[in-house]
Amino acid sequence: MEPIIRIQNLQKFYGKKEVLHGINLSILPGQIIGYIGANGAGKSTTVRILAGLDKQFNGEVSIKGMDVRQDALAIKRIIGYIPELNEIYDVLTPKEFLLTVGRLHDLSDETILQRSTDMLVYFGLGDQLDNRMDTFSKGMRQKVLLVSGLLHNPEIIFMDEPLSGLDANAVILVKEIIVQLAEQGKTVIYCSHNMDTVEKISDRIILIDNGKIIADGPFEELRRNEGDSLEKLFSQLTGQSGFEQTANAFTQSFSKPEDRYE
Amino acid sequence: MNKLLLSSIYLFNPLWRSLGVEPRHLYTIVETKLIMDGRRKGAISYASNRAKKEVKGQDVLAMAMFGLLGLLFMFFLFALRYRPSGLFVYFSGYMAFLAMTLISDFTDVLIDVRDNYILLPRPVSSRTVGVSRILHILFYLIKLIIPLAVPAMVFLVIADGVLALLLFVPLMLIATIMTLLLVNLIYLALMNLTTPRRFKEIIHFFQIVFFGISFAGYQLLPRLIGANLGGDINLLDNHWFGFAPSSWLAAIWSWWLLGDTTPYIYVWAVLGLLSPVVSIFLIAQFLSQDFNAKLLAFGEGGGTHQNRAKKVKTDQQKARPSWMTLTGNWICKNTTEKAGYELSWRVTQRSRDFKLKFYPNLVMLLVYFLGIFAVGSGNFRERMEILYEYPMMYLGVLYFSALISMSGNGLTSFSDQFKSAWIYLANPVAQPGYLLSGAYKMIMVRFFIPMYIVLGGLTMAIWGPLIIGDILLAMVNVLLISICSSALNTNNLPFSLPWEEASKGRSFGLAILTMLMSTIIGGLHFLLAFYFPIGVWLMIPLSGLLFFRVLHYYQNFSWRNISLN
Numbered sequence: 001m002e003p004i005i006r007i008q009n010l011q012k013f014y015g016k017k018e019v020l021h022g023i024n025l026s027i028l029p030g031q032i033i034g035y036i037g038a039n040g041a042g043k044s045t046t047v048r049i050l051a052g053l054d055k056q057f058n059g060e061v062s063i064k065g066m067d068v069r070q071d072a073l074a075i076k077r078i079i080g081y082i083p084e085l086n087e088i089y090d091v092l093t094p095k096e097f098l099l100t101v102g103r104l105h106d107l108s109d110e111t112i113l114q115r116s117t118d119m120l121v122y123f124g125l126g127d128q129l130d131n132r133m134d135t136f137s138k139g140m141r142q143k144v145l146l147v148s149g150l151l152h153n154p155e156i157i158f159m160d161e162p163l164s165g166l167d168a169n170a171v172i173l174v175k176e177i178i179v180q181l182a183e184q185g186k187t188v189i190y191c192s193h194n195m196d197t198v199e200k201i202s203d204r205i206i207l208i209d210n211g212k213i214i215a216d217g218p219f220e221e222l223r224r225n226e227g228d229s230l231e232k233l234f235s236q237l238t239g240q241s242g243f244e245q246t247a248n249a250f251t252q253s254f255s256k257p258e259d260r261y262e
Numbered sequence: 263m264n265k266l267l268l269s270s271i272y273l274f275n276p277l278w279r280s281l282g283v284e285p286r287h288l289y290t291i292v293e294t295k296l297i298m299d300g301r302r303k304g305a306i307s308y309a310s311n312r313a314k315k316e317v318k319g320q321d322v323l324a325m326a327m328f329g330l331l332g333l334l335f336m337f338f339l340f341a342l343r344y345r346p347s348g349l350f351v352y353f354s355g356y357m358a359f360l361a362m363t364l365i366s367d368f369t370d371v372l373i374d375v376r377d378n379y380i381l382l383p384r385p386v387s388s389r390t391v392g393v394s395r396i397l398h399i400l401f402y403l404i405k406l407i408i409p410l411a412v413p414a415m416v417f418l419v420i421a422d423g424v425l426a427l428l429l430f431v432p433l434m435l436i437a438t439i440m441t442l443l444l445v446n447l448i449y450l451a452l453m454n455l456t457t458p459r460r461f462k463e464i465i466h467f468f469q470i471v472f473f474g475i476s477f478a479g480y481q482l483l484p485r486l487i488g489a490n491l492g493g494d495i496n497l498l499d500n501h502w503f504g505f506a507p508s509s510w511l512a513a514i515w516s517w518w519l520l521g522d523t524t525p526y527i528y529v530w531a532v533l534g535l536l537s538p539v540v541s542i543f544l545i546a547q548f549l550s551q552d553f554n555a556k557l558l559a560f561g562e563g564g565g566t567h568q569n570r571a572k573k574v575k576t577d578q579q580k581a582r583p584s585w586m587t588l589t590g591n592w593i594c595k596n597t598t599e600k601a602g603y604e605l606s607w608r609v610t611q612r613s614r615d616f617k618l619k620f621y622p623n624l625v626m627l628l629v630y631f632l633g634i635f636a637v638g639s640g641n642f643r644e645r646m647e648i649l650y651e652y653p654m655m656y657l658g659v660l661y662f663s664a665l666i667s668m669s670g671n672g673l674t675s676f677s678d679q680f681k682s683a684w685i686y687l688a689n690p691v692a693q694p695g696y697l698l699s700g701a702y703k704m705i706m707v708r709f710f711i712p713m714y715i716v717l718g719g720l721t722m723a724i725w726g727p728l729i730i731g732d733i734l735l736a737m738v739n740v741l742l743i744s745i746c747s748s749a750l751n752t753n754n755l756p757f758s759l760p761w762e763e764a765s766k767g768r769s770f771g772l773a774i775l776t777m778l779m780s781t782i783i784g785g786l787h788f789l790l791a792f793y794f795p796i797g798v799w800l801m802i803p804l805s806g807l808l809f810f811r812v813l814h815y816y817q818n819f820s821w822r823n824i825s826l827n
Binding site: 051073077079 | 286287290291293294297298301376378379380381382383384385386387596597
């Protein structure tokens with residue numbers, strides 16, 4: 001099977017700082033990729049490059065054989081992007097915001113309204129369609145962002161911390177949606193700190209640390225011992241250990257003498 | 263108005279397509295931006311912003327406001343009968359207003375990094391996004407310029423005939439193009455010299471200055487022009503004005519309609535005629551490309567990766583404790599009050615909303631003070647002599663400062679991060695009154711007292727050292743008025759209410775109460791100073807005692823006195 005995403009020797013610099021050190025990746029269609037790493041490891045930067053938001057990089061990046069720099073428009077028609085930053089035009093209502101996004105994908109207003117209303121109802125926002133989003137909670141905005149990324153039925157979906165701010169029921173729903181989208185043949189690149197979710201839904205896990213891929217494969221292949229969790233694996237691979245001692249030192253802070261104002 | 267402007271987009275479909283712009287995308291982006299314009303807060307209308315409900319005819323209202331401003335500008339044409347002089351002042355005011363509006367009111371729209379996350383991942387060409395930005399600015403300008411220009415156009419047709427109007431319209435156009443060049447240059451200079459975060463801070467500073475200048479202009483200019491210039495004076499005689507592009511426009515008028523062929527008028531007129539061509543060339547050839555590149559870099563800088571932490575020096579890092587720590591240690595009674603004092607100090611120091619709402623009040627006080635000098639006529643010395651004959655005038659200014667101190671106190675209840683007020687509830691605060699008094703003391707120490715020292719100093723410089731007793735009594739009385747007003751009105755913890763609440767009549771009630779108290783106490787002070795001057799000195803300790811009594815009462819507010827939202 002032909003890879004749907006191909007990354008060759010991807011390098012990215014912020015000023016003089018190299019944040020991606022020559023990444024190589026091939027992703028097959030219909031997979032759920034769990035893209036994990038510590039804060040600042042380079043996850044969001046990779047996804048921003050794939051989504052066509054950042055064209056200042058070295059190396060080759062192609063989606064369905066199209067170069068992300070040369071064929072940006074064609075690529076953007078087939079991808080959906082859900083950003084990490086909860087960025088939204090919050091003075092708009094969900095309906096207005098989704099109409100804008102849908103029209104930019106050349107969907108008819110009827111289709112946009114029909115689809116976005118259905119999707120928002122499933123997320124429990126059916127009664128919020130005409131309310132301005134500057135009064136919304138973080139979770140409500142995240143639901144609108146999720147709908148905006150899926151509205152045009154993309155083939156490839158980039159999700160950067162999609163569960164951020166969601167309540168437990170919405171988390172279950174989104175996880176199930178991701179699984180079913182993959183079953184429909186869509187490719188999902190899923191960035192998250194939530195190891196539990198990544199472990200459960202991903203076909204393949206890619207671990208990035210300091211701009212380098214240090215592990216790549218299905219969870220079953222990656223774990224070293226029976227019973228290990230992804231969380232433990234993550235700590236081992238990123239060289240972080242001794243949490244028990246650190247926690248112990250932390251709690252010992254209270255044993256030092258204290259002084260209070262009367 | 264928006265519908266009319268938007269429907270004009272489709273009239274140019276062949277043009278858009280030839281430029282590689284998709285008309286439907288263009289329409290969608292501009293439509294969305296115009297909706298957002300209608301709901302965002304601007305420097306001009308920030309006092310009445312934040313209405314969540316759509317107000318019908320808001321555009322018409324805004325245009326009516328610009329129309330009123332246009333009337334004010336028209337006044338220059340009316341007051342200065344020699345037309346080129348009037349036009350010079352008119353175009354100076356117009357260009358300054360347009361530049362400041364674009365910088366202060368429109369920057370957040372132009373430098374909207376959310377575009378990078380919302381528009382860039384969609385299948386929209388960069389040309390479409392670029393043209394949408396230009397159209398957005400153009401529509402914004404149309405809505406601003408037409409109502410501004412109409413009063414002057416009507417006046418010129420009546421006063422000078424249709425030919426004058428035919429010349430005035432292209433002059434307005436030239437003035438607009440030159441202003442765009444100027445704004446573009448300012449943007450680029452700032453973008454080159456500063457970081458994205460600092461850039462926005464500078465722009466916020468512009469907003470405050472803009473309000474101050476608008477207010478000062480509204481209060482002072484008509485009086486000054488009426489008093490000093492009047493009549494048939496030819497301002498273009500002053501060759502230094504040749505450095506102002508507005509003089510070139512006035513020179514075109516002189517040369518074209520009045521037949522003035524004085525060499526310098528001729529040179530200025532040529533400069534005026536050439537300037538739009540040169541401006542358009544510079545904008546199209548160099549500045550717009552550089553601007554787009556910088557904007558993209560700003561967008562990336564606004565992301566997660568390059569945000570540099572804003573470092574704040576702690577007292578441990580400084581050689582000496584800060585003014586906040588020193589004063590806090592000195593005037594706060596306990597740690598709760600000090601917590602309220604320092605929290606309020608830091609938040610007001612860093613909150614844009616607070617600065618935008620409070621600092622213009624300080625400017626307003628300064629302008630009122632300057633307004634005193636606009637009384638009467640003559641040079642500075644003559645005006646001072648007139649003022650000296652009205653010794654009690656300073657009492658009005660000194661007591662007016664109560665309104666400023668109280669508005670500061672009132673504003674400390676509000677914040678964008680009002681939900682963070684959970685900290686008061688989650689921590690063992692036995693007497694929340696100390697949090698309130700901490701915030702009150704902060705306003706007094708940080709804003710009121712320094713401002714009052716300046717005001718008192720200026721007052722003493724005019725009316726002499728004998729009025730020091732009045733200055734001291736007025737200060738103690740203003741402290742008393744403001745603490746009474748706070749004790750009666752402020753029962754919300756610092757920064758615990760959303761800004762929407764500020765527009766629900768609280769501030770109005772507070773202002774009326776403060777004015778009433780100021781008038782009564784100020785009136786008593788006046789009577790005392792007039793009939794029993796020694797009583798002024800006797801009243802200082804009495805007022806002081808009363809102040810401390812009310813402060814003590816305020817500090818003892820319990821949770822039952824606090825309104826929790």
